[in-house]
Amino acid sequence: MKSEPDTFGIDDLYNKPTQTEHWDGVRNYQARNMMRDDMKLGDQVFFYHSNCADPGIVGIMEIVKEGYPDFLAFDPEDKHFDPKSDPENPRWMMVDVKYVRTLVRTISLKELRPLEELEGLELVKRGNRLSIMPVSKDQWDFILSLE
DNA sequence: GCCAACGTTGGC
DNA sequence: GCCAACGTTGGC
Secondary structure, eight states: OEEOHHHHOHHHHHTSTTSEEEOOOOOOHHHHHIIIIIOOTTOEEEEEEOSSSSOEEEEEEEEEEEEEEOGGGGOTTSTTOOTTOBTTBOOOEEEEEEEEEEEEEEEEHHHHTTOGGGTTOGGGSTTOOOSSOOOOHHHHHHHHHTO
C-alpha cells in the first residue's frame, strides 16, 4: 500500500495511539476491489512511501479490519467527499491497518526495479500508478530477504 | 517542476 | 460505444 510520507508516512502510523489507522481516501476501483474482496484479517502488507525523495518499501503493517465503507466519502467538508457515494450504497471502501514494524532500511524502488526475481511484481511495471497492489508469497519473502 | 502514463468524464 | 479532453499519480 502506497502513501506519501508528507501526508501520512510510516511514522505517522507508528505515532497513532493504537498504531492503527483506517486507510481512507482511495478513489480507484481496482484498489477498492482489493480492499473489499482480497484483504483478510491478519494479512501482512508492505508500507510504501511514494512521491518522495527515496520512494520504496519502509515497513510492514497488518490488516486488523476488513473492508468497510469509507465514511469520508459521505462528508461534504472532507477533501475525499464523493457525492456519488452514500451510506445506502457506498462506492468506496477502506480497511484498518496496524503498524507491525519499520524495516531496518528502506528497500527502494530503484533497487527493486532491475531484479529478475521481481519480474511480474506490479510495483515495477512501467507506468504503474495503483496505490494498492498484490504481492505474492514468493515476492514477499524475496523482498524481505533484501532487508 | 516536468511529463509520461493512466483513469475518468461526457459529448456525440 | 468511441474517444478527446481533462485531472491525477508519481518517478525523476
